[in-house]
Amino acid sequence: MLSLKQKKIIILCKIKNIYTMNKHYFLAFDLGATSGRSILGILDGNNFEMRELTRFSNTILEVHGKYYWNIFGLYNSLKEGLMECAKQDIQLTSIGIDTWGVDFGYVGEDGTILGLPRAYRDPYTDGAPEAFFEIVPREKVYAQTGIQIMNFNSLYQLFAAKRENFSPLNAADKILFMPDLLSYLLTGKQVCEYTEASTSQILNPETRQFETSLLEAAGVKTSLLNPLIDSGTVIGTLTDSLAEETGIGKVPVVAVAGHDTASAVLAVPADNQNFAYLSSGTWSLMGVEIEKPILTRDSFEKNFTNEGGIEGTTRFLKNITGMWLLEQCRREWEKEGRKYTYTEIVKMAENAAHYQSYINPDDPRLANPVSMSKMIATICVENGDLPPASDAEFVRCIFESLTHRYKEIIDQLSEMISFPIEKLHIIGGGSQNKLINQMTANLLNIPVIAGPSEATAIGNCMMQAKAAGLVKDRWEIRKIIAKAFAVESFLPHLSPCSSPQERGV
Numbered sequence: 001m002l003s004l005k006q007k008k009i010i011i012l013c014k015i016k017n018i019y020t021m022n023k024h025y026f027l028a029f030d031l032g033a034t035s036g037r038s039i040l041g042i043l044d045g046n047n048f049e050m051r052e053l054t055r056f057s058n059t060i061l062e063v064h065g066k067y068y069w070n071i072f073g074l075y076n077s078l079k080e081g082l083m084e085c086a087k088q089d090i091q092l093t094s095i096g097i098d099t100w101g102v103d104f105g106y107v108g109e110d111g112t113i114l115g116l117p118r119a120y121r122d123p124y125t126d127g128a129p130e131a132f133f134e135i136v137p138r139e140k141v142y143a144q145t146g147i148q149i150m151n152f153n154s155l156y157q158l159f160a161a162k163r164e165n166f167s168p169l170n171a172a173d174k175i176l177f178m179p180d181l182l183s184y185l186l187t188g189k190q191v192c193e194y195t196e197a198s199t200s201q202i203l204n205p206e207t208r209q210f211e212t213s214l215l216e217a218a219g220v221k222t223s224l225l226n227p228l229i230d231s232g233t234v235i236g237t238l239t240d241s242l243a244e245e246t247g248i249g250k251v252p253v254v255a256v257a258g259h260d261t262a263s264a265v266l267a268v269p270a271d272n273q274n275f276a277y278l279s280s281g282t283w284s285l286m287g288v289e290i291e292k293p294i295l296t297r298d299s300f301e302k303n304f305t306n307e308g309g310i311e312g313t314t315r316f317l318k319n320i321t322g323m324w325l326l327e328q329c330r331r332e333w334e335k336e337g338r339k340y341t342y343t344e345i346v347k348m349a350e351n352a353a354h355y356q357s358y359i360n361p362d363d364p365r366l367a368n369p370v371s372m373s374k375m376i377a378t379i380c381v382e383n384g385d386l387p388p389a390s391d392a393e394f395v396r397c398i399f400e401s402l403t404h405r406y407k408e409i410i411d412q413l414s415e416m417i418s419f420p421i422e423k424l425h426i427i428g429g430g431s432q433n434k435l436i437n438q439m440t441a442n443l444l445n446i447p448v449i450a451g452p453s454e455a456t457a458i459g460n461c462m463m464q465a466k467a468a469g470l471v472k473d474r475w476e477i478r479k480i481i482a483k484a485f486a487v488e489s490f491l492p493h494l495s496p497c498s499s500p501q502e503r504g505v
Helices: 004-020 071-087 128-133 140-143 154-165 167-171 178-185 212-216 240-246 260-266 295-302 323-335 340-353 374-382 391-416 436-444 455-467 472-482
Strands: 023-031 035-044 047-057 061-062 066-069 093-096 104-107 174-177 235-237 252-255 276-279 283-290 305-308 315-321 423-427 448-450 488-490
Touching: 004 140, 004 488, 023 071, 023 178, 023 235, 023 260, 023 455, 035 071, 035 455, 047 071, 047 212, 047 455, 047 472, 066 093, 071 178, 093 178, 093 260, 093 455, 104 140, 104 167, 104 178, 128 140, 128 154, 140 212, 154 167, 154 212, 154 235, 174 178, 178 235, 252 455, 260 276, 260 305, 260 315, 260 455, 260 472, 283 391, 295 391, 315 391, 323 374, 323 391, 340 391, 374 391, 391 436, 423 436, 436 448, 455 472
Parallel strands: 023 093, 093 252, 276 423, 423 448
Antiparallel strands: 023 035, 035 047, 061 066, 104 174, 235 252, 276 283, 283 315, 305 315, 448 488
């Protein structure tokens, strides 16, 4: 016969089971160009919350003049995230991976990963687009792909690798884009997720198929690419050895919207289509969500891109060099003994409000200069402006230049789409910069809604929830996100050149 204490324990256990049975735990591996994290998303009915489990660095390796990603170091970091889940006795529903776009690794016929993936900042693609356009005209490449011409697009990486007789390419059976390469390490299954593949400049956004003629023109075999799968597809489960090593078991791995911006856009807490988004981080990606790609003469001349979104949508956007400019300056200043917190940096920009010089953030010379600050100063002089004379003025120059670029892109978007842009949603880490948010609202003359800052990981988790059948579509997802995460609104007022005190920032 059970004692009273034992009966109480049984009752408490039953209550706990009832309480937790509707909870679903999703693990998002969110990898950026400088760092990565494992984030736990918890969905309980329409309630959603997140917490960070691990954080790790991601740095480009330079070896003999070539630049690589340490894919095996990243794999080890993913294992540590899995082991942390096991340590906390978290029963995962699934796992998803998102990364930046365009980069890929080579895989041999026997499944061996052939060296480290090249990084998009490797200068081996310098001049590659122009050389490729001698074979296939620029206009035709855009008409077939709808992708912004950038020298590091996957097409030009393959073309450049062929020209340098790169051994991994010569021996490759397949290429796997970065999220797919990491999921291959976890599951042993090779896939090609649509949103990530759409950044390659090999995919046709209208037919949703690869343009194999472009690969032929690049001199590489068309069989390098795996068949496409949609985001939300279950790839497989963790391999037996990995499940045992980490202690987490045979958890399913889902192909989420593998391109980090696609995951981030899913997490925009919008209630209708009349919005633009700015995914703000190392890169600033500004665009709109539309039902069909825009492949016009105007979009070609303005070099806009049509990347894949979820549920058949297109992310019509522009890639803008973002906080990379500031990150590189900060790195220089730290080497010189001047280290600033982010709060201090924003304050520096506020105090330098009198400084008004601008650069084009997308000037090719700013991609990876030896000295970012010297290059910014050089460009200012070329423009007839006073170069920054202090660290604060460099910060102000970067902030002002970015907001003016945002204004230019919003104006161009408005001319090419069929609906009004009523507000701008800023998501990602840059959404926490209140000064830029207010400057942007003032300049664009529309409300700016800032947050959530963890949009990419949120979108990653919610796509897993969609794969599990827990949510219906992106609009239901956005309702849940709008309820779960606080945002901050910035209304336009006064002049963008007014003082921070006048602006109320």
